[in-house]
Amino acid sequence: MDYAIPDLDTLSRQLTSLDRTKKAKMLVVDDEPDNLDLLYRTFRRDFQVLKAESGVRALELLASEGEVAVIISDQRMPEMKGTEFLSRTVPQFPDTMRIILTGFTDVEDLVEAINSGQVYKYITKPWDPNELKAVVQRAAETYELLKQRTEELRRSQAQTALLTTIVRAAQDATHLEASLEPIATAFGKSFQADGSILQLVEGNSLVASQGKFSLNGALDNWLEKDPLVAAAIESQKMQVAVNIPGDATLAALDHYTASGVQAHLLVPVSYREEVLAVLSLQWHQPCTLREDELVLLHLSAQQVALALTCVRYYRPVA
Template sequence: MENSIPELENILRQLMSLERRKKAKMLVVDDEPDNLDLLYRTFRRDFQVLKAESGIQALEVLATEGEVAVIISDQRMPEMKGTEFLSKTVPQFPDTVRIILTGFTDIEDLVDAINSGQVYKYITKPWDPLELKGVVQRATETYELLKQRTEELRRANAQMALLSTIVQVAQSATKVEESLQPIAIAFGENFAADGCILQLVENNSLNSAQGIYSVDSPSENWLAEDPLVKDAIANKQLQGSVNVPADANLSEVSHYSSSGIQAHIIVPIIYRDRVMAVLSLQWKNPCQLREDEIKLIHLCAQQVALVLTSTKAA
């Protein structure tokens, strides 16, 4: 088992899709077209800039476009003040960093907004482009840090839930078949897979016992026809493809085109050098796996092997 660890990590690293860094989204809101255009031109090189001429229109933009890293809003606007608009964005987009452009006469409104956490910074008019760029740069860094911490917490909770499910299955399942479905669901949800199948292997062939998770129910099990599964069982090593349509060995396999799967990894579940099961993780988009996910897959594969062994012996 120990000799398979470097190979597992090497293959998983090949499946890691390095996403090109995209421009962060920014929303600028001002009822004066000239000011709105100036804000757009100031930041268009570094951001994907969205524009709105009122707070109401800005809320509509957010409803369509989703979360943005930074919002810059004028305070004095008809129908809705900037601080009122920004306060409405807090519940749905708590990590977004909000900056307000204002005159000195609006300080009282700003103090309340800043104290309540709705505004990160205010810039007085007329604003200096270099100063505003500096504020936005720091705001973007703050946003990225908040998103990183939020994602780390989400991952930690998801990973804990996955390990907890495996432990619970080990404690409660009286038959090996009973353990397959909850484990498949836990893996599929943790790795945001479109499909996950955990299927037993007997005498180096797939057994009929299986557990299936699918975002789009019902899901068809075509693992018996998949060349990756055969290789994983024969070689006792993880197999996969990050880009199935471009893979000459898989492009002609009919179940990939019919299911829309673009990325697929097969993890052999091994105990004492014997393949007990295979775990199939399937995505309809390019696969992306982080370093912590690599370690988690290895750890959980070992735990699943123990679960299957203990339930078989029960």
């Protein structure tokens, strides 16, 4: 089977084809069962809805389920007011949009909650279903925008760290092998891979020298058994398997079964048509890299090739 990827556009289409549109999570909190069921029925088609009958139970749900996009909470509940409950969610989930339902004129509580950023909007009871749906939709869109900006900032910081590491490897490494692990680690962290290996190549064959990064525990190196590696070296093109369990040929290979790797990206590191190394990025779930990340991988691999060439020329051996 030919795994050669002819260009970044084709690769991008393959990688993003596995993106699944998942329902956003929302949490509804009300001590009145009828209201709780009504809120659930209103939003279950568009959201993954979690229900809680009290602020205490809602906090337990968030602790087990993690962040949600939107919380709708009643204000008047026994044990804990809605505004008190929502305030407790702010430190751990700052991006979550919070909506309060109130049938009373608790002006001071609401004003304080809104001014402190704890509440996105308040809705009076009895609410208009269409109005509530519109408010929740805007809240969910605001949440997604916040998450996108946060992720863009994280990626920008990771890219800066990656390029800085590559430059430092060329400047500071005492020998060629010493430059491999920091570069592999920087790539693994930048692309949120479960594992990353940068292994040297000589005469179109892998050699023992390598640097590894693992998110959890030890990382076995089975690259010499993998057909993607041979294809990357021969073609000098990026190779990808975005969904290994769905690929009968790769899924049958023992090293993929044993490692739990479900997506594998191989990047040849080449200088003047000579492959100096291969970079392996491994994930334990289907890969969903974007086109700008693929471009970064391609450009970063060129920087790594220059770094390895400099280190090999000036400080070739340990």
